[in-house]
Amino acid sequence: MIAKTLRPALLAVAITVFASGAALAQKKYDAGATDTEIRIGNTSPYSGPASSYGVIGRTEEAFFKMINDKGGINGRKIKFISYDDGYSPPKTVEQVRKLVESDEVLLVFSSIGTPTNSAIQKYLNSKKVPQLFVASGAKKWDDPNNFPWTMGFLLDFQTEAQIYAKWLMKEKPDAKIGILYQNDDFGKEYLRGVKDGLGAKASSMIMMEESYEVSEPSIDSHIIKLKAANPDVLMIFATIKSGAQAIKRTAELGWKPLQIINNGASFVSSVMKPAGFENAQGVLSAAYAKDGADPQWNDDPGMKRVYEFLDKYMPGADKTDGGIIHGYGVSQTLVKVLEMCGDDLTRANVMKQAASLRDYAPDTLLPGVKINTSSTSYAPITQLRMQRFKGEKWELFGGLLSRDAQRE
C-alpha cells in the first residue's frame, strides 16, 4: 500500500530532478508512447483471398523484434500489434477501432490494401491518428490538404504508367500500343496514367485497350484479340498470375511486340520464372526496389543486411518474395521517423517528422532512389529506373526517372 502511493511520488521527484538537473528536451507523449514503449498498430490480410500479402505484416513484426533486440528506439521498445482483417474493409474498420480505442496505439502503420485503407482513412483523420506508410499503390494517399494524417509509401500506379508513356514517346515515338489491363481500380489507374502521359497523342498511339477479369482462369482470348490488332508495343498492367500468363502466351503465339509490364508483376520468382525465362527475354519494366531473387545484389551492403536479418529472424522465408523486401524497407523507414521524433512522441510530431524525410535510402531501394517528403508531398517514393529482362534477371538501364521531372 505504502509502496503503491510512494511510487508516483518518487517518480515525480525523479522527473523533476531530471528536468531541472539536465537540460533534457521535454518529453512529450500521446497515447501509445511512454518512456519504455511505443505501441504501433497494423492490419494485414493473414487469411482470405489476399493472404499472400500477409508476409508483409510478418516481416514488419520480425523487423521490430530485431530493433528491440538491438535496444529499441531511443531506449523504447516497439510493441507491434497486428490484426488479421482478411482483406475485408468492414473488418479493417473494426480492428482499427480496437487498435485506437482499446490498444491505444500511437499510430497505424503500413495497413495493407486499397479498399481496406479507404475504409479507415476518414476515421483515423478525424481521430488525428497517423495512418502512416499505407501499403497500397493508389494515388489517393498523397493528399495532405484533405487527409493530413494519411501518408502512402509506394510509388503510385498512375505515376508509374506516366513514366512508361513518357519513355515510349521519347524512345519509340511512332509506337502502336496495345494495352492489357486488369478490369478494376488497379488496372484502370494504370490506363489513366498511360493516357495522361501520352497526352494528345494517346488516341493515335493506342490501338487497343483490352481488359480482363481477375477471376478469369486463362487470358488467351484477350491476347489473341490484341495480336489481331497488331500493335508493336504491348503494355501489361496485371497482377502476378495474369502477368505471367500474358508473357507466356505472347511467346507461345510467336508474337514479339515490345512488352512493358508493371512493377507489381515483375518479380523474378513469381512471374518471370513461371512464365519461362526464355519467353521473358527483352521484357521491360521499371523498379525502385531491389529484387531479392536477383544475384546482382548478393554483394550489396544493404541487401546483405536484409539477408542477415532474414537468416536470423525469419529463417526459411522466401527471400525472393517482394512482400518481404517491401516490409523490410517500410519498417526501416518508420524506425527512421521514430528516431527523428526523439522524445517528442506525439502524433502531430510523428506526422511532422514523416513529412521531413530528406534523401533517405533504406537498404532495399535501388541505388539512387531516395525518399523525400514534405508538408506538400506525402509520397515517399517518386523515382524509378527502367529495367530490361535478360537471362534470369533484370538489368537496369538509363538514369532515374522521377515524378517531379514529369511535372516540368
Add this chain to the structure above:
Amino acid sequence: MELFTNQVLAGIATGAIYACMALAVVMIYQAIDHLNFAQGEMAMFSTFISWQLMQWGIPYWGAFVITLVFSFIGGIAIERILFKPLAKAPVLTNVAGFIALFAIINSSAGLIWDFTIKQYPTPFGSAPFLGSQLISTHQAGMIGVTVLLLLGLYFFFQYTRIGLAMRAAASVPESARLVGINTSWMIALGWGMASAIGSIAGMLIAPVVFLEPNMMGGVLIYGFAAAVLGGLTSPFGGVVGGFLVGIFENLAGTYIPGVGNELKLPIALALIISVLVVKPAGLFGRHIVKRV
C-alpha cells in the same frame, strides 16, 4: 475470319479446362445430388500434393498415380468424417459444410505451400500442336485425357455392377437399399471418384493457369456453368458443355461490343441462369419427374 478461327480454337483449348472440371462436378452431383463448392479446392490440394511429390524427386507419372490414390482415399475420408453425419441435414447445412471445407482447404494449402504461383510441368510438352500455335500439345493432351476419362466413366457406369449400384443409389436410394445395395458406401465411393477426377483436372489445368491456392476460383464457376449447360446428370453433357462455354465466352467477348471488356465473367453466370430457366435439365441431362 482468321480472328474468328483463332478465337474458336482458343475457346476449345480453354474449354478443355472447363470440361475437366465439369466432369468432376457432374460426378459428385451424381453421387450426392448437390454441387460441391469445395470441389475446386480439393482438386487444387491434390495438385499441390503431386507437385510436392515431384519436388521430392518422384517422376511425373509416379506422382500422378500416387496423387490419384491419395485423392480417392481423401475424398472418401472427407465424406465419412464430414458429410456422412450431415446426410439427413437440410441442404443449407450441407452448403455451409461445403463452404467451410472450401475455406479450410484453401487456407491450409496457403499455409503449407504459400501463395506465390508455381510452375507446373506437363507430360505432353508445350510445342504447337499440328502446326497451330493456338493449341499446344499440352492442350491437345488435355482434350485427349478428358475424352478418355469420359469413355472410362461411361463404361464404368453402364457395364459394371458397382457402376450400376452407384447409379441406383443416387437416383432411387430407397429402392436401392431394398435390393441390398449399401447406399452409404456408394456415396462415399462417389466422393472418392469425384475427388480423383478433380485431381486429374487440377494436374492438367495447373500448367496453363499456374499452381497456387486460388487457381481454381474462376475455373470452378465456369465448370459449374459447363455442367449446368450440358446437364448435371450427364458426364458427356458436362464435357460438351465445357467446350461450348469456352467457345461461346471467347466469341461473345470478341464480337458483342461492350461485353468484351466488361462482362466476360457474367457470361458464364448468365448462361447458368438462362439454361436453368429455359431447359433446367441441360442439353443432355436426364429429365427428372417427381411424383407428388
